[in-house]
Structure formats: C-alpha cells, structure tokens
Amino acid sequence: MVENQKPVYYGDYLELSKLLGTQNPKSLEAGDESHDETLFIIVHQVYELWFKQILHEMDSAIKIFEQPEIEERQLSTVNARLQRIIKIQHLLLTQLEVMETMTPMDFLEFRDLLIPASGFQSVQFREIEVKMGLHTGKRKSVDREYFVGRLSQKDRDRVEEVEKSSSLFDLLEKWLERIPFTNNPAFDFWAEYKVAVEKLMKADEDIIKKNLATLGPTQKEVQLDNLNATQKTFASLFDDKLHKELVASKKRRLSQKATLNGLFILLYRDEPILNMPYQILNSLMDIDENFTTWRYRHALMAHRLLGTKIGTGGSSGHHYLKMAAEHNQVYVDLFNLSTFLIPRRDLPKLPKEVLKTLNFYFNESE
Numbered sequence: 001m002v003e004n005q006k007p008v009y010y011g012d013y014l015e016l017s018k019l020l021g022t023q024n025p026k027s028l029e030a031g032d033e034s035h036d037e038t039l040f041i042i043v044h045q046v047y048e049l050w051f052k053q054i055l056h057e058m059d060s061a062i063k064i065f066e067q068p069e070i071e072e073r074q075l076s077t078v079n080a081r082l083q084r085i086i087k088i089q090h091l092l093l094t095q096l097e098v099m100e101t102m103t104p105m106d107f108l109e110f111r112d113l114l115i116p117a118s119g120f121q122s123v124q125f126r127e128i129e130v131k132m133g134l135h136t137g138k139r140k141s142v143d144r145e146y147f148v149g150r151l152s153q154k155d156r157d158r159v160e161e162v163e164k165s166s167s168l169f170d171l172l173e174k175w176l177e178r179i180p181f182t183n184n185p186a187f188d189f190w191a192e193y194k195v196a197v198e199k200l201m202k203a204d205e206d207i208i209k210k211n212l213a214t215l216g217p218t219q220k221e222v223q224l225d226n227l228n229a230t231q232k233t234f235a236s237l238f239d240d241k242l243h244k245e246l247v248a249s250k251k252r253r254l255s256q257k258a259t260l261n262g263l264f265i266l267l268y269r270d271e272p273i274l275n276m277p278y279q280i281l282n283s284l285m286d287i288d289e290n291f292t293t294w295r296y297r298h299a300l301m302a303h304r305l306l307g308t309k310i311g312t313g314g315s316s317g318h319h320y321l322k323m324a325a326e327h328n329q330v331y332v333d334l335f336n337l338s339t340f341l342i343p344r345r346d347l348p349k350l351p352k353e354v355l356k357t358l359n360f361y362f363n364e365s366e
C-alpha cells in the first residue's frame with residue numbers, strides 16, 4: 001500500500017450507490033410494477049457499459065494508428081485492443097439470451113410506457129459505428145434518417161463531432177497505403193502475380209470449354225459469363241479507371257493502393273513481418289462480422305418479441321433491423337480480398353532481398 005493512502009472501500013471505489021441506484025422502472029412510477037422491466041433496464045445498462053469499454057479500446061487503437069509511423073511493437077498493442085473488443089462482442093451476443101427470457105406478453109406489460117425511446121437513441125452505439133467507419137454518408141437513405149434523426153440535439157452534436165475525425169477504416173486505408181514491400185525496383189511483384197493469375201484463369205477456361213459440349217446453350221452462357229465476370233474482377237485490381245468506377249458505384253471503398261497492399265499481406269501472411277498486419281486485418285474482419293451477427297440476432301429477437309409490430313422508435317421493426325444488418329457491414333473490401341487469393345504453390349517466389357526485408361534476423365556477433 002502507498003504510504004498515507006486511505007484504505008479503499010469496494011463500494012466507494014466502484015461508486016455502487018450511484019450505479020445501483022439507476023434502475024427505475026417506468027411501470028413502478030406508474031403504480032403497477034412489471035416484474036421484467038428491471039431485467040430490461042439492467043440488460044440495456046450492461047450493454048451501454050460494454051459499449052463504453054469498446055469505445056475505450058477503439059480510441060486507443062485509433063490513437064496509435066493516427067501516428068504517421070507505427071512501430072512494430074505498437075501493432076501488437078493495436079491487435080490486443082481489437083482482440084479485447086472481439087471477446088466483449090461474444091458476451092454481447094450471448095446476453096441477448098438473457099433478454100429473451102422475457103416473453104412477448106411480459107414485454108407488452110410495460111412497452112407502451114417507453115415510447116418513443118428506442119435503441120436508435122443509443123449514442124454510444126452510433127459512436128462505435130462511426131469509429132468503425134460507418135459514417136452517415138455510407139448508410140442507406142432510410143437508415144440515414146433514423147441514424148441521427150431520433151437523437152437529442154446534444155447527442156446529435158456528439159455524433160457529428162465524431163464524424164469529423166478519422167475512423168479506424170480511414171486510418172487502416174492510410175496505413176495499408178504506406179506499406180513498402182511491393183515497391184522494390186528490382187522486382188515487379190504485381191507483374192509476376194498477374195502471370196500466376198492468368199495461368200489459373202486459363203486452367204479454369206480450359207475446364208469450362210471442355211465441359212461446354214455437355215452443357216445446354218443457357219448453361220454454356222452462364223458459365224462463360226461467370227468466367228468473364230471473374231476475369232473482369234481481377235482486371236479491376238490493376239486498372240485504375242475500373243477501380244475508380246467501382247468506388248463511384250459504392251462497390252469498392254478502399255483505394256487501389258490499399259487494396260493491393262492488403263492483398264499482399266494476405267498472400268504472404270506467413271512472412272514474419274507481415275504476420276501482425278495480417279492478424280490486424282483478421283481482427284477487424286472478426287469485429288465487423290460480430291457486429292453483423294449481433295444485428296441479425298437482435299433483429300430475430302425483435303421479431304420474436306414484437307412480431308410484425310413497429311418499433312418504439314417508429315421504424316418497421318424487425319424488417320428495418322434486417323435491412324440494417326444486410327447493409328451496414330463496413331470491412332466488405334477486406335472480405336472481398338479472398339477473391340484474389342491464389343494457392344500458395346502458385347505464389348510468385350520472392351527474391352532473396354525482398355524476403356530479407358520481410359524477416360527478422362538475429363545476428364550472433366551482437
């Protein structure tokens with residue numbers, strides 16, 4: 001114990017008298033307490049506490065990522081923060097089961113007392129979305145209206161303030177653009193990769209052509225169209241104009257440079273220096289996937305508890321929530337990078353000098 005330090009008391013340290021004094025059911029206030037309203041309040045409060053912790057971890061990762069140069073050891077810290085978010089998300093997902101112990105009839109006892117309060121007004125949830133990279137402009141129009149439309153002016157100002165700073169997505173893009181390994185003047189990695197891909201495409205084409213004789217005219221057309229589409233997708237990797245068209249039509253978001261460097265990390269993830277960047281990309285995909293899973297799971301719960309009734313915030317209820325789950329994935333470009341992966345055996349062999357820059361060396365004389 002530090003000298004002269006007053007003994008700390010558990011309840012004071014955690015400010016439990018404040019924390020445990022904040023469960024005030026509306027039904028009790030109205031004179032007829034519904035048993036399950038306490039559960040409803042506590043489950044929401046616990047979510048908000050975990051949202052606070054998620055924001056704490058995200059802010060720390062953002063602060064590191066904001067630096068113009070990031071040291072290798074700091075990347076491990078970023079990944080540790082992201083991994084903690086993933087573990088919290090697992091709790092958030094299973095917590096819905098506790099909520100679901102409340103039946104639709106029990107919910108009906110106090111639901112109308114809550115109108116027009118709604119999860120739409122969770123300003124921390126909005127902050128998490130924005131910090132992940134889901135800005136107002138990236139949402140569907142119906143969603144955009146609900147996004148800040150139900151918030152108080154103070155909360156809306158807070159979200160708008162957060163929208164002005166860089167999200168994890170923006171910072172990831174800048175960091176990926178800075179990754180140096182493919183800029184070796186002695187070795188044109190992408191030219192070699194293109195040759196490897198063309199070889200694979202040719203093999204696919206040969207298989208399809210061989211099978212064409214056994215197919216009907218419609219099936220033939222479908223197969224050739226699919227092959228064409230795959231070839232075009234690969235071409236878009238290197239064709240700046242095509243890439244820009246995809247960005248303009250909102251089919252792609254990451255810059256071409258960031259996309260290519262992200263792909264390089266995924267292809268050569270086994271090289272020691274690329275392993276931590278690979279883990280960070282993977283963690284971000286896990287977080288994105290976990291949020292999407294939570295959205296679907298929450299939509300199912302809303303369906304189960306409300307049927308097809310509208311939500312207390314005025315949306316179409318579970319229909320709206322399903323739509324939001326479908327459209328609000330942020331790191332789609334990272335998921336799509338798997339399209340461009342090729343088997344390890346077909347990967348271009350990296351020259352010794354490049355391999356050296358991707359490895360750690362321990363010199364005996366030092």
Ligand code: HEM
Nearest residue numbers: 044047118119120122125302305311312313314315317324
């Ligand atoms: C009885 C349980 C619940 C039901 C029936 C329910 C239902 C709904 C509905 C219908 C909406 C759409 C907005 C509206 O019209 O009100 C919504 C939104 C939302 N709810 Fe819940 N909810 C429940 C529990 C929870 C819990 C425990 C959380 C945790 C914080 C939560 C967080 C949210 C969030 C963040 C939104 C906004 C989602 C978005 O805009 O994409 N809900 N909820």
